[in-house]
C-alpha cells in the first residue's frame with residue numbers, strides 16, 4: 001500500500017520541499033494538487049522532479065478534455081502519474097492513456113462526482129486506467145455522509161486497475177480506508193495541515209502497516 005501526500009491550497013515549491021524533507025521516509029508519491037496547478041501551472045512539477053528522483057510525482061490535472069495534449073504536457077514536465085476525470089469522454093481518457101504509454105507513465109482516473117460508478121468503473125478498467133481513484137470531494141466532506149461505506153461498496157467493481165482512495169482521510173479515520181486494502185491512500189490536509197506533519201505521517205504509515 002502506497003502513501004500519496006497531496007499538496008493543495010496555499011502550497012508552493014518551498015513549502016512542499018520543507019514538508020517532504022521531513023516526511024519522505026513515510027511517503028511514496030508527491031501529489032502536486034489541482035489548486036496549485038491552477039495557480040502555477042506545471043512549474044512546480046518541473047522544480048520538484050530533480051529534487052526527488054526516488055519519489056513518484058503525480059500531477060492532479062483532473063483532465064476533462066484534450067486528454068493526450070494535457071497529459072503529454074504533464075509527463076514532459078516530469079510527472080510519473082497524471083489524473084483525468086471519469087466523467088470525461090472515452091476519447092479523452094484514451095488520449096491520456098496514449099500519452100502515458102508514450103512516456104512510460106501512468107493514468108489515475110478520478111471518479112469524483114460521477115453519477116453511475118458501477119457502470120463507469122467497468123469501462124475505465126477496460127480502457128486501461130492504471131489506477132481508479134474513489135474520491136470524496138472536498139466540498140462534501142462535512143456533509144455527514146458515510147463516504148467510506150460508499151467506497152467499500154464501489155471498490156468491488158474495480159477488477160484490473162489499482163485502487164486509490166482519497167478525500168478527508170486522516171490519522172484518526174484511516175483504518176476505515178486501509179481495511180479496503182487499496183493500492184494507494186491519498187492524504188492532503190490530514191498530514192500537510194497537521195501541527196506536526198512528520199508525526200501525522202508516522203502514525204498514518206504505522207496504521208498502513210506492512211501492506
Ligand SMILES: O=C([C@H](O)CO)[C@H](O)[C@H](O)COP(=O)(O)O
Pocket residue numbers: 006007008031033034035060136137138166167168169186187188189190
Ligand atoms: O484532489 C484533491 C481535491 O480535489 C482538491 O484538489 C485533494 O488532493 C484530495 O482530496 C486529498 O486531499 P484531502 O481531502 O485534504 O485529504
